[in-house]
Amino acid sequence: MNAYKKYLMTMGMVWAGSLVVFVIAYVLFIAPQLKVKAGLTRQLNDAKKLFDSAVAAADDKNKKKLADEVDTLKVKLSGYAADSAESANLTFDIGRLAGDKQLGSFTVKTPESVWGNDVIDSKSIQENRVDVSFNSDYKGFAAFLNSLERHRPVIFVNRFKLTRGDQGLSTGKADMDLSFYVKKKTEG
Numbered sequence: 001m002n003a004y005k006k007y008l009m010t011m012g013m014v015w016a017g018s019l020v021v022f023v024i025a026y027v028l029f030i031a032p033q034l035k036v037k038a039g040l041t042r043q044l045n046d047a048k049k050l051f052d053s054a055v056a057a058a059d060d061k062n063k064k065k066l067a068d069e070v071d072t073l074k075v076k077l078s079g080y081a082a083d084s085a086e087s088a089n090l091t092f093d094i095g096r097l098a099g100d101k102q103l104g105s106f107t108v109k110t111p112e113s114v115w116g117n118d119v120i121d122s123k124s125i126q127e128n129r130v131d132v133s134f135n136s137d138y139k140g141f142a143a144f145l146n147s148l149e150r151h152r153p154v155i156f157v158n159r160f161k162l163t164r165g166d167q168g169l170s171t172g173k174a175d176m177d178l179s180f181y182v183k184k185k186t187e188g
Helices: 002-058 060-078 084-100 138-150
Strands: 104-109 125-136 156-165 168-183
Touching (some): 002 060, 084 104, 084 125, 084 138, 084 168, 125 138, 138 156, 138 168
Antiparallel strands (some): 104 125
């Protein structure tokens, strides 16, 4: 039995030693290779995606589809931002809307300084502001506000102030801070 115990102890030590050697070999040689393989596989998949997108972009159908999408986005943008040549006309449009609603003592002025720190920092679009004031009853004010909301390009009402007039509750003075977006002229 003594020989049998000796044999089992020797086999156990050989197996334990082999296990330690295999773990060390795995940690030192195989695991880094697996990490490198995974990184190369990721790079290959990224390169395949780039290649597939380049092939798709070269396709005439896709070029036309992308050009149509750009045109659609330009049309949508024109609903929110006026061309730089049209920016002066927007002030006249606001005056025309006020005339249509028969607002009294209507004045439009460009503020000298922009309130707040929310100035747009963009290469292609800028925000223009105007202050308007007028005398009107509530119905006229609401009609004017509604026409501003429906205007294209969009005119934003940043804030307004209504003050009761001297003639009673039927008329009052309104002050409004309006803004609209204008596409900047492209250089070149």
